[in-house]
Amino acid sequence: SAVISQKPSRDICQRGTSLTIQCQVDSQVTMMFWYRQQPGQSLTLIATANQGSEATYESGFVIDKFPISRPNLTFSTLTVSNLSPEDSSIYLCSVVLGGRNTEAFFGQGTRLTVV
Amino acid sequence: LAKTTQPISMDSYEGQEVNITCSHNNIATNDYITWYQQFPSQGPRFIIQGYKTKVTNEVASLFIPADRKSSTLSLPRVSLSDTAVYYCLALSGTYKYIFGTGTRLKVLA
Structure with a gap:
């Protein structure tokens, strides 16, 4: 199994600013994914962030808005840039062994709230 | 990636068996059917996975007919704590989990 820690657990940000979310895994994993879940909705895959390669973004998500770093096999960050109220969502990190x-x-x- | 379709919501009473059916008409030969459970303010949690016929674990059973165009998650004797959203997914070799709408199960006392 794998235990994942995300930081921060929640934040309130001003529009136009950025938020960087950290994902720490207790074991080395190659495959890591970032999801967004808007209130009351299902999860939407943002990107695949495998170590050793550039992140691969799903349709509707671009690197300028959601830059991702994957410096090693246990850590990744997702930045949500130029925040607007529409970015208010829950962002989840996921791994597959x-x-x-x-x-x-x-x-x-x-949980990100943009005001 | 196969698209899955499931009921938006279901209600049940404590102690009853709940069956949630998922349709996946265009499932690929190598896809596995996987079910996840999500409670509010938590990430999804794995329940069960299968390829065909029947799979059972300590929390649920999964029935997949021979044509694999649908599957049924069976939760025996549900309790209030089983109130959650249940997602059916077709997992491909890329390990990319694409979530559908999910089924919001409400268990009533």
Whole structure:
């Protein structure tokens, strides 16, 4: 299994600023994913952040708005840039150990409110 | 990636068995069916995964017919603490989990 810690757990930010969310995993994992969950909605995949390669973004998400760093096998950051109220959501980090273990493990999420 | 369709919401009473059906008509040969549970203010949590026929673990059973175009998650004797959103996903070899709308289950006393 994998235990994921996300920081901060919540934040309130002014529009036009940026928020960087940290994701720390208790074991080395290759596959890491970032999701957004808007209030009352399902999860939407933002990007895949595998170590050793550039992040791969899903349709509707761009690097300028959601830059991602993946410096090693246990850590990643997601920055939400130039914040607007529409960015108010929960952002979740997820990892998959891979191989025969296909289970995805999720962090508790970061609740962002933009005012 | 296969699209999944499930009921938006369901109500049940404590002690009853709950069956949530998911449709995945265009599932690929290599896709596995996976179910997740999400409580408010928490990330999703793995429940069960299967490829075909029946899989059972300590919390649920998963039934997948031979054509694999649908699957049914069965929760035996639900309690109030089973109130959550349940997601059905088709997992491909890329390990990318694409979430559908989910089923909001409400267990009543």
